[in-house]
Amino acid sequence: MITRPLSLVAVVGLVLALAAPARAAQAYTPISGSGSTWSSNALDQWKTNVAQYGMRISFSGTGSSDGRNQFKAGQVDFAVSEIPYGLTDGGVRDVPPKEGTYAYMPIVAGGTSLMYNLKIGGKRVTNLRLSGEVVTKIFTGVITSWADPAIARDNPGLKLPDRKVTPVVRADGSGTTAQFTSWMASQHPGLWDDFCRRAKRATPCGFTSNYPTIPPVVGQHYSTGVANYVRQEGTEGSITYVEYSYARAAQFPVAKLLNAKGYYVEPKASAVAVALLAAKVNPDLTQDLSQVYGNQDARSYPMSSYSYMILPTVTTGKFTEDKGRTLSDFAYYFLCEGQKQADLLGYSPLPINLVRAGMDQVAKIPGTTKQSKDLGKCNNPTFSADGTNTLAVTAEQPKDCDKQGPVQCEDATGGAKEPTKTTTGGGDAPVAEEEAAVVEEQAPGEEAAAEDAAADESSSGVARRAREEAYATPVSVDLRDDNTALLVAVAAVLIAALVVGPPLVARRLRRREGDR
């Protein structure tokens, strides 16, 4: 299709020329939908922008589970979800609507990221690396301290404090949870099943939309809830799974996750695009991510996935062809034009194969405008002339310091800007001066300058290490501030006892002696 752009352009031009005046004359019927918070940052923007085309779309990000239920009950015209119908969760099957009445369409890709709040000596850690096993152990309560040797093995350049790990999960039914637990169930089933057993769930556990909240796991509602929890000063030591855009918006770092090639990778748009090249798309467009998790490309982020829209393929009492017209034009809009916003928002644009497949689904909507879209005009930043994914082709190879081993990169991840000094001296992104990391914010242009002016590694590295070790003195951190007051009180009582006690005891003893 894409290889014969000329003839196609001609056809499309003709179609548009015929269709455009008719379309402009008729108003769009408003439609409404609900579902995923994972992708709602993107959907919110799209629905705002199509207002200028006369479309009125309402969408409420109430979670994937709620979206699927509402769609099934006919309360909304479309739903957005990370997982399809028909899966069994906690022993209960999510019964799908009648077959043939709905279809799945991918809408935006992204990385489920691990946003965390961690400091060494008062400086925020921004370059944490984690292997999949460590992530699973953290979220199943096996690893309880940031000073755990397993975390240290992933982070040879950091001396992490003996601070309690607080895994923060979604308290509501969530597609993000489903994505995350699918990955654990697939990659680390033993650990995950142990946890499920402790939570009194049936095993093998498989994925779930409802994360068990047994200690030390803390539950919060919605993506904004978990992100807002982790970003507080008082929640140092916490970590959560949330779509990358939330971490970016909060200006917080995310962990680089170890991929199958032995590189720790951040869920940037390009890393997600590369990873999803291995996604198997089922005939109904649902995703099979098992190959993504183990993608052999060194640039890929393992926990990559995409979100679907669930759309009606038949008319109902609620959904008419007029609505289908709105929904199809909205879909054409975000499959092409809307994908341009993906990277800016912290998502990854859909690759061409998914866009093409998505358009086939749009064609099934009753009343669809059946735009024979010229994918060459689609404005999707992943598209190239030869049909490959531009983002994946141009994605940079990971730096050497991101490879599993004794050196660790210092550059910041996610929404964080300040690099973190490492004890190993940081590979490709050394920090020029000690003060560099204290500067409030570096203009992007200056970072390069800072890199150019790399300081003498051997001398400053040693000094740095010495200071870091001094800073990172582990302290008892399970106690909250209000408990330290109690501590002080106890100490004061002890001292009083020390001062007053001996004479009293002595006197008493003497008296006894006297009695004898």
Place this chain on the structure above:
Amino acid sequence: MTTLRLLLAALLVTSGIALVPAAPVDAQTSSSAVTKSGHGEFEDLRITVSHTKDLINQTVRLTWTGGRETGPVGRFATNYLQVMQCWGDDPAGPTREQCQFGGLEGQNGLGLGNFTKSRQIAYSDPADPDETVPVPTSGAEYAEFHASNGKRTKSFGTYFDAGTTNEVPFAKTRPDGTGELDFEVQTALEAFGLGCGEVRTSGPDAGKPRHCWLVVVPRGDTEVNGRKPGVDHTSNNLDSSPLSAGNWRAAIPFKLDFRAVGAACPIGAAERSLAGHEFVADAVGRWQPALCADGGTVFGYTRVSDRISRERLAAPTPGMVFLSEPQPSTPQRPVVYAPIAVSGLAIAFIMERQSRGPAVEPEDVWRLDGQPLTELRLTPRLVAKLLTQSYRDAVPGNQPYLATNARRLNEDPEFLALNEQFQTYGALMNTLDVLVPSVDFDLTAALWTWIDADPDARAFLDGEPDPAGMVVNQHYRGLDLPVQNFPKQDLSCKPLPFPLGPDCALTARPLAADLHEAGRAISRGDTLGRSPSGLPDQADPTKPGYTRVPRQPAGERSLLAVVDTATAARYGLPTAKLRNAAGNFVAPDDAGLRAAVGQLTPTDVQGVGRTNPTTKAADAYPLPAVTYAAAVPSEMTAAEGAEYAGFLRYATGTGQQRGEGVGRLPLGYLPLPDGMRRQAADAAGVVERDAGKPIVLPTPGGETAAAPPAANRPRATTRAVAPPAPAKPPVEAAVPSTKSTPVAQVEDTPANPVGWWLRHLLAGLLVAGGLATGAGPLVQRFGGRGGS
């Protein structure tokens, strides 16, 4: 002047639904206001609709007198109004089938009565003697919906549902017989089945836009069968639908004339990218359709934080971004700035009189209960208290460190002294904190700076009690300021046994997603909080279940939110007067913003001013928000440059004319002062001139000519850029910079959980302990002597 907002909210009752916003209601009643009386038992009722002509998708205000008090005790049992929008060509008014009503039938917790929010018109109880539709033997019978396109259906979900309808099934009449309500009128774009404003293609009115109706169905205290709820009716409240024949007879129709719904822009064109902070969102939403009309440029707008805007300026093909704090240019990459909108960061409120009631207060006092209060004064210390979870009930579980604090804002002597009306009317209010956005803004840092610079507020944050003995929540003591977000540092929970809890601070009082959600939420009486339902979670019985905290009912709301002034205007929310550094309480109205814009302080970038929250100017609001558009011409093609220049010219020209409708400046913005307009026009010229041209790096001499950042104090009238001079790159905007010092992005609260004073104290105690150990034997000897 705010109104029964919960009722308006009912039209968007599904959580989080955001339709394209209606234009806000105009403060004054227009010349197109119409007043009508009821008939029959409602002949004393006089209802005024503020606007009935030239309508677009906007909010109109209904006010009424001569009603009877909704009740009993404010419950929607009897004596309320039901309001809906209809179409119809009969000059006498629409039929019930032509009305958009029944979309909220499935909503729980909204009003009372079996069929009062339904289209169901046939039922055995209360049997309606006037009803022409027979009661079917099996199940319910509903009124058809007749759409303006000629179709008739009982599946009215096709045309409207809870997410789209504007019906208000329950509007409250106060004890004095008055009431008010903001009602969103919808055009064919929002309400497809009504077709309001659609240009007629046939008939005698061909070529004219379709008119519609606003219909009020007043409800009394008698059912359609003549029985009275609470007396001889089977329930204590009305049950029948307003569409029942017996009720429909009392309907009062108001004719609504619409402007023609403009042709929308054709979809499919490549959008030019705009990205930036939320302060400009409402204005951009108005400008977009005007700019793309008639084959103009289509702009796509992405809301991102100020900081991501700055990052984008340094990235390839940034398009145009909107921000507060500039990102300095480099000689290789000159950035052009233009002011495009003036708004403000505000603390909006919805506060409805709640006196101690008839048992305590005289009649002339309690009769006003439910009416909104429109003035609120806040000091930096009061805002600090509200933002730091320092009122006792802002944190669940009666935390001991808050034990000496006022339980709520309306018990705080500092607040009551400044806001005397609340001494009487705040008696039952339960204001605990401010609903704040999750998104970071440069202006949030300005808000914190305003607090930080006030000696009383700073001392409070540092642990000094206020005159009444109230202390800061210990989790915020010594808070390092400014920050770009609103921390929620006290995450305490009230421990409750399964499945009752725990009840936790962040769940009970969460942050809103953004400014618009915050404003929308409080206008509905919604805190966005969740509380334990008392039952296990339905999806996972091992977890406690949570339900949304019920909305505060209309007439009993008392909530605050941090919003931009445009959001406040959109939701009809009044804004608090903040005490500026001169000691005056100033509102973010035109005068306050205009004065504040004159007080901007210079930044590293010439022509870009920074909000000065500590200005001593007497009449300046402390938190104005000037939005700058920024572009990098060297990253554009010539064609793009021309289009972005066109955007700037429109936005700072026609787009600054206030008004309803496409292309106009929404309420809440201050029209751009002339100096800033000229500055923007010059910037547009430079963007167009330099787009697509390679950068010729200025010679060292040229660089000295570049304005030294601090020397030229950019006032509002300063021009950012030189008048077009084709050969020269705009070096004036290219400030050589080695140091960027934006408002602090990173907060470094010591991670060490043992605070310095505690450590010192501990050390001291240990030394004392050591001494004591040594001293022990001495004392013993001493004691021994005494004993002998």
